[in-house]
Amino acid sequence: MASYPLNKSLSLRNSSEIDVVFKNGKKISSNLISLHYLNSGHPKMRIAFSVGKKSHKLASTRNKLKRLMKEAFRLNAIDFIEQHLCCDFVFVYFGSDKVNFNDVEQSMKSLLLSFQTKNLS
RNA sequence: UAUGUGAAUCGUCUUGUCGCUAUUUAUAGAGGAAAGUCCGAACACCACAGUACAGCACAAUGGCUAACGGCCAUCGGUCGAAAGAUUAGGAAAAGUGCAACAGAAAGAAUGUACAGGUUAUGCUGUAGUGAAAUCAUGUAAACUCUGUGCGGUGAAAUGCCAUGUAAACCAGCUUAUGAGAGUUGUACGCUCGAUGCUGGAGGGUAGGCAGCUAGAGCAUAUAGGUAACUAUAUGUCAAGAUAAAUGACAAGAGCUUUUUAUAAAGUACAGAAUUCGGCUUAUAGAUUCACUGAAAAG
Numbered sequence: 001m002a003s004y005p006l007n008k009s010l011s012l013r014n015s016s017e018i019d020v021v022f023k024n025g026k027k028i029s030s031n032l033i034s035l036h037y038l039n040s041g042h043p044k045m046r047i048a049f050s051v052g053k054k055s056h057k058l059a060s061t062r063n064k065l066k067r068l069m070k071e072a073f074r075l076n077a078i079d080f081i082e083q084h085l086c087c088d089f090v091f092v093y094f095g096s097d098k099v100n101f102n103d104v105e106q107s108m109k110s111l112l113l114s115f116q117t118k119n120l121s
Numbered sequence: 122u123a124u125g126u127g128a129a130u131c132g133u134c135u136u137g138u139c140g141c142u143a144u145u146u147a148u149a150g151a152g153g154a155a156a157g158u159c160c161g162a163a164c165a166c167c168a169c170a171g172u173a174c175a176g177c178a179c180a181a182u183g184g185c186u187a188a189c190g191g192c193c194a195u196c197g198g199u200c201g202a203a204a205g206a207u208u209a210g211g212a213a214a215a216g217u218g219c220a221a222c223a224g225a226a227a228g229a230a231u232g233u234a235c236a237g238g239u240u241a242u243g244c245u246g247u248a249g250u251g252a253a254a255u256c257a258u259g260u261a262a263a264c265u266c267u268g269u270g271c272g273g274u275g276a277a278a279u280g281c282c283a284u285g286u287a288a289a290c291c292a293g294c295u296u297a298u299g300a301g302a303g304u305u306g307u308a309c310g311c312u313c314g315a316u317g318c319u320g321g322a323g324g325g326u327a328g329g330c331a332g333c334u335a336g337a338g339c340a341u342a343u344a345g346g347u348a349a350c351u352a353u354a355u356g357u358c359a360a361g362a363u364a365a366a367u368g369a370c371a372a373g374a375g376c377u378u379u380u381u382a383u384a385a386a387g388u389a390c391a392g393a394a395u396u397c398g399g400c401u402u403a404u405a406g407a408u409u410c411a412c413u414g415a416a417a418a419g
Binding site for chain 2: 012058066090
């Protein structure tokens with residue numbers, strides 16, 4: 001199974017830029033995850049993952065959910081990355097604490113699909 | 122033996138595929154609590170830290186430690202049949218406050234009954250309530266007193282680089298006879314000192330590097346000590362991220378529960394953020410050692 005590496009250069013790190021995405025960007029959501037995105041004019045696309053502190057109090061569960069999202073994105077986003085979009089993406093998880101990887105992956109797939117169709121039309 | 126008590130340890134593992142972070146490109150990569158941020162330090166800056174008051178903490182005796190409000194030992198109190206557990210354990214003849222219920226009354230009080238005594242009252246004794254009833258007593262996890270200790274801030278410290286017209290503009294006040302600033306609550310003292318303070322209107326940054334992982338380090342052995350702990354020798358280097366790496370999937374094994382040897386379900390608490398020593402709280406399950414001998418059973 002081929003997949004695309006997801007390293008430090010692709011991640012969106014600056015907190016103020018993430019705030020900008022939340023404020024001015026558009027939003028799509030599936031059953032577990034929502035995606036905020038903004039055409040930023042930055043040469044590379046950049047991605048961040050976020051889990052709310054209010055809904056998930058323990059740091060370890062937040063950590064786990066972020067990793068699950070990351071993995072789901074990494075395994076399913078090959079076509080997505082090859083388009084070389086100049087966008088910033090922020091994925092926000094709002095589901096419950098107890099999920100397995102398959103659920104997250106399904107949700108991520110449907111989210112990416114809906115983004116594609118919206119973007120093409 | 123079960124049960125009980127105490128101390129200590131572990132807290133899933135292996136293989137494959139795909140990935141993440143660091144850099145030496147080959148290796149390494151989350152805990153016993155990484156948590157709470159409750160104490161004590163290292164380190165940094167402010168007079169390498171001053172004085173007085175205020176404030177805070179602690180409190181049997183002896184020891185350990187870099188230090189402590191921590192730990193160890195012993196004595197006393199309380200609980201337990203025992204092994205053991207637990208203990209904010211100085212002072213009430215300096216003063217103030219408080220003392221449920223009961224009781225006339227818990228101190229600006231002194232009632233009732235009986236007896237004694239007296240001309241009579243005051244007075245004396247006994248009874249009853251209560252933990253305590255008259256030179257009161259108890260209480261300091263009430264104020265207080267005594268003794269001892271304590272300067273502040275906290276890696277968002279601090280230093281350097283970059284960016285920004287940034288010492289821009291307007292009004293008022295003040296000023297080397299000292300404005301004002303400096304990290305102790307107040308007063309003093311000390312240091313710096315005109316690039317000052319207040320208001321208005323307007324604009325911009327909030328990024329990087331160091332600090333940042335060799336340390337009161339870890340393991341083993343020997344010696345001293347009842348112990349906490351200390352000394353010596355040998356070996357060893359073991360995460361360094363910053364919207365924050367340490368992951369996902371598949372297969373197998375282990376453990377627990379249910380069950381019919383198949384099989385099914387479960388496998389805690391929880392995620393480093395400058396670094397150490399403690400305390401407190403959360404925790405499925407497993408292991409080892411020492412000790413006790415009440416009731417009940419053999």
